[in-house]
Amino acid sequence: MHDEKHEKALIVLIRRARDVLKANWQGNYTAPSVKQYPHQWSWDSGFITIGYSYFDEMRAKKELSSLLKAQWTNGMVPHIRYNPRYEHYFPDASFWHPLPDCAPEGVNTSCITQPPLATIGAFYFYINAVDMEEAKRFLKHLYPRLLGFHRFLYKERDPDGKDLVAIVHPWESGMDDSPAWKDILMQIDIPSGIADSYRRQDTLNVPAEERPEDEIYFRYIYLAELFKKEGYRQHRVVRRSPFLVYDVLFNSLLCRANECLIEIGRIVGEDTAELKEYLAATRRAIEKWLWNEEAGLYFSYDARSNAQIEKPSVASFSPLFAGVPGYEQAERLYAYIDGVCQCSLEESNSAVPSYPRCEEDFRSDRYWMGPVWANMNWIVYEGLKRYGYHHKALDIKESMLKLISRYGFYEYFDPIKNKGCGAKDFSWTAALTIAMCCD
Numbered sequence: 001m002h003d004e005k006h007e008k009a010l011i012v013l014i015r016r017a018r019d020v021l022k023a024n025w026q027g028n029y030t031a032p033s034v035k036q037y038p039h040q041w042s043w044d045s046g047f048i049t050i051g052y053s054y055f056d057e058m059r060a061k062k063e064l065s066s067l068l069k070a071q072w073t074n075g076m077v078p079h080i081r082y083n084p085r086y087e088h089y090f091p092d093a094s095f096w097h098p099l100p101d102c103a104p105e106g107v108n109t110s111c112i113t114q115p116p117l118a119t120i121g122a123f124y125f126y127i128n129a130v131d132m133e134e135a136k137r138f139l140k141h142l143y144p145r146l147l148g149f150h151r152f153l154y155k156e157r158d159p160d161g162k163d164l165v166a167i168v169h170p171w172e173s174g175m176d177d178s179p180a181w182k183d184i185l186m187q188i189d190i191p192s193g194i195a196d197s198y199r200r201q202d203t204l205n206v207p208a209e210e211r212p213e214d215e216i217y218f219r220y221i222y223l224a225e226l227f228k229k230e231g232y233r234q235h236r237v238v239r240r241s242p243f244l245v246y247d248v249l250f251n252s253l254l255c256r257a258n259e260c261l262i263e264i265g266r267i268v269g270e271d272t273a274e275l276k277e278y279l280a281a282t283r284r285a286i287e288k289w290l291w292n293e294e295a296g297l298y299f300s301y302d303a304r305s306n307a308q309i310e311k312p313s314v315a316s317f318s319p320l321f322a323g324v325p326g327y328e329q330a331e332r333l334y335a336y337i338d339g340v341c342q343c344s345l346e347e348s349n350s351a352v353p354s355y356p357r358c359e360e361d362f363r364s365d366r367y368w369m370g371p372v373w374a375n376m377n378w379i380v381y382e383g384l385k386r387y388g389y390h391h392k393a394l395d396i397k398e399s400m401l402k403l404i405s406r407y408g409f410y411e412y413f414d415p416i417k418n419k420g421c422g423a424k425d426f427s428w429t430a431a432l433t434i435a436m437c438c439d
């Protein structure tokens with residue numbers, strides 16, 4: 001009886017999630033949220049493709065194809081592909097102009113990147129496909145493009161030959177205002193007039209206290225302007241950027257993406273020796289540079305000051321998703337995830353917040369400084385499963401689904417005040433709801 005009720009509740013939730021994705025569908029891609037983020041975002045599209053892979057192969061294909069039309073000839077997949085229909089988003093397409101020669105013609109893009117979720121999405125597309133032959137044909141088309149992106153990351157973003165990829169902007173991590181970035185950002189001197197030159201749009205639909213503070217936000221803008229002055233030439237951007245970080249989340253997702261691309265390569269009959277080397281080398285490098293034995297956690301690494309950034313965000317657990325830790329390390333991560341300072345919302349809810357609430361700079365409703373996010377919980381859930389922590393994984397999944405069914409498909413959830421925050425009807429929350437319900 002209980003099972004039947006549970007099953008019915010899941011079916012209703014899946015239906016609601018599909019409605020959210022339908023409402024955000026733009027004909028060739030899915031806006032993360034039409035009001036707040038109307039364009040196509042790179043890692044969002046990867047998560048969204050994972051959701052579509054369970055029920056709509058055609059949309060999954062369109063989503064990835066649209067994203068890869070924005071790929072630069074140097075291999076970079078930009079973090080935003082702009083839709084000319086929407087003008088209410090800042091930074092708009094013209095903010096990044098002039099684009100360099102390697103940007104594609106006829107498509108407006110941003111000039112920085114995001115984690116290679118597209119590769120992971122492509123893999124899910126294949127494993128959940130019904131028409132395997134057609135899916136294989138599509139993978140053949142994708143493989144060189146995805147490989148081009150991975151090569152870009154290793155060639156252009158590994159300045160010290162550490163086999164770790166560096167990000168040059170907090171937006172590249174996906175966790176924009178993570179407390180991990182604050183000290184680095186606050187050391188950057190920015191021109192005093194910069195706040196008067198631009199008008200923030202992100203606080204029009206969402207309360208300002210849920211978004212990054214001005215002093216942080218205008219440093220994002222300053223960095224992007226700096227890259228423009230360097231003509232977006234990668235070696236110059238990497239040399240000049242005061243923000244240069246080996247992000248633990250980005251590198252873990254890259255490892256998982258390498259694994260997926262090796263599988264894709266095998267399916268389409270390509271030689272994947274190069275990818276196998278990338279995978280092994282980056283796994284070793286995460287161990288060497290990002291593991292902190294004392295804390296029992298992985299941290300990102302500031303390439304400018306040559307030191308780990310000892311901030312225990314949810315990104316610290318992402319190496320589980322990529323099979324990086326040994327079992328003893330996994331045990332320590334598990335203990336941390338299971339620890340009291342992680343618990344959120346009602347005591348019985350185990351969804352993992354983006355930042356632990358025992359930390360001084362925790363903010364329960366501010367973006368990546370504490371709220372619970374569905375994509376990060378999905379990553380932790382998959383990571384725990386990979387290491388055999390099935391009970392805890394299930395607990396996290398059920399907790400996340402409980403939040404979503406109770407409060408709605410919000411961008412994130414306040415773990416203290418019990419409410420949905422940020423954008424309503426957010427696409428990756430819906431897509432990963434489907435993935436979690438179907439798993």
Ligand code: GLC
Binds near residue numbers: 041173174175
């Ligand atoms: C916010 C998030 C980022 C996401 C984007 C679009 O900027 O921090 O991770 O890609 O919104 O949803």
